[in-house]
Amino acid sequence: MSNPTYMDYSSTTPVDPRVAKKMAECLTMEGNFGNPASRSHTYGWEAEQAVDNARKQVADLIGADTREIVWTSGATESNNLALKGIAHFYEKRGKHIITLRTEHKAILDTCRQLEREGFEVTYLDPMPNGLLDIEVFKNTIREDTILASFMHVNNEIGVIQDLHAIGDICREHKVFFHVDAAQSVGKIPIDLGTLPVDLMSFSAHKIYGPKGMGALYVSRKPRVRLEAQMHGGGHERGMRSGTLATHQIVGMGEAFAIAQDNMADEEVRTRALRDRLYAGFSDMEEVVVNGDFEQRIGSNLNISFNYVEGESLLMAISNIAVSSGSACTSASLEPSYVLRALGLSDELAHSSIRFSVGRYTTEKDVDDAIILVREKVQKLRDLSPLWDMFKDGVDLSTVVWAAH
């Protein structure tokens, strides 16, 4: 059996061969293997140069200064460092934090930990389209609010928050603003030279770089200070100790440089593929796109095929690698908390599939996916008692179910 067609680029991406080549050059005796912190010989100097070069590649893509980039092991670590680092450094100023219920678990779980440490966190509900209600946010800010954290692009539904509008409010109220940009960087423009953002988290593996590699942008103007979470040799200006992983850093830099060169074209191309995919489903009955369709990243389609359970659909379309908001894909019985926060019924949340296309997706991949999904949705609806009831005109919300 041939490998399934990969349509789960929001989950991770393969390393671009150009990136892999650069990384491989930083490993062996013949390569650039030195410790970038070694000051006494050429091995160290060359490694340091490679790291500096990568730092510039990352900074260039996001309109930042190289001194504002802190290397980390990924967006999860960046999020932890940003939230805990700010909270611990500025706790005398206040102990209130604001975030969104649809954030990634790396934000939500970090907030839970800060709550255990005595901080107070407000988890705002998004609007039904997944976007933050700016007015609600403004009214939630208090005297003791020190930090707001909102993701740029949501990992499940792909909606894009208005960072300018949110950031302006944060500046006005002297609240630090952190953004998880793991899903947006390299896909849509980010210019931290003009964006009112204090901290921003990045990951390499979402844009064809290696896993286990990320960065945190820490603004210099205005100056933002953090309490380190990882102590040691004082690397990264004391904010994150640990020997720099030259090959990983070089990989991230190269991936970001390639993204910068191709971003505009790639956005057009992936958007066209995504729109083609959606056009293949839009005439079907009882199909719902989850999250705002306009203010959404071009590569994401999160769609519910009502009355079909997501995991059984995944099983039926196992020739395509996608993900589902269905409970059954996790060990719990709860469907996606992101979709539930939009106010979706449990049925619709259980019925959702996330397609995310990327650099190596072709039109044929999309066309084949449309045919397969349509056929299998029909097959599963023919098997579904809920579909029968819908067809018989039964309003499912009025049925009393024997919950189990």
Place this chain on the structure above:
Amino acid sequence: MAYSEKVLDHYENPRNVGKMDESDENVGTGMVGAPACGDVMRLQIKVSDEGVIEDAKFKTYGCGSAIASSSLVTEILKGMDLDEAVAISNSDIASELALPPVKIHCSVLAEDAIKAAVADYKEKHNA
């Protein structure tokens, strides 16, 4: 997650999919589960005047294991009397399909569906 061959077989080629007339005196219908939990099974049995299950049909909204559990149940019910039917336990279903622990609830649901269908039939005849 990897599925057993039997689950895949029932899932790919589900047996006895369909719907019988609920108002038929000889038909018992059991509907269990809830959309909120991600699975709903409707199991129907047709019982002869001698008390033997002549036919069984199902429709299921749920994961592959839930579909396979209900499909399997319709096969084994045929030819049984009602006492034999209610004696089928979820562990029989789970072991036959080699369900992993996280999918045991699918076999529990199938057992519940049998009991509900039999209860519905008995209610019709005692009333």
